[in-house]
Amino acid sequence: MTITPDHPAAPTQDEGVPPRTAVALREAMDRLLAGRPQRIDGRLVKDDLWKEAGVSRAAMNRAHRVMADWNTRVTECGGMTPGEARKNDELTQLRAKLAERTRECALLNHRLDAAGPAIAALHHDNTLLRQEFDQTGILVTLDTRRTQPP
Structure with a gap:
């Protein structure tokens, strides 16, 4: 799923990070949960999320909605990739x-x-x-x- 700034599900500035950062994090989250990482080993840990997204850890930590979604989705899949x-x-x-x-x-x-x-x-x-x-x-x-x- 690719989210663009004009997409209805696109993050807004109240996310705590610029929309481009939130989009990168969400796309990285989708790749990790699908078991198709591009930059890292693919574990479902926050350390891999920010590296896969190509953003700083601090930026990831400020993306509160993304992190809430991450925690929910990782919990739903039991913390395991497919x-x-x-x-x-x-x-x-x-x-x-x-x-x-x-x-x-x-x-x-x-x-x-x-x-x-x-x-x-x-x-x-x-x-x-x-x-x-x-x-x-x-x-x-x-x-x-x-x-x-x-």
Whole structure:
């Protein structure tokens, strides 16, 4: 949005600064809030506002209406530019995925811990059965039966 001195929303001298300064501040505010700064890194802080507008900090501080609008608009957007908001949303989603994967890993580790003793007990039973069959009868290993064609 470009505001010119003859525009109905143009600032007046009662702004505390010349109209040209107020226009520069408002245009800088619009660029910063849209995430398209031209002169600075784009954080939503007053220090970046006056630098983006190309005015002095003192001039920015005298622009009471602009600063009131700045405070309102920064509060409305949570103090984040659109890019920061996207990154924040992505980070939130990634943290949720990480938490889910961590829960899955914990569950699988519990299952693995429970399977160890069961496997050991089955191996022990299998060894005892093999010894028993070895003494009393014929033991056919599965490996030889698997390799023979039907």
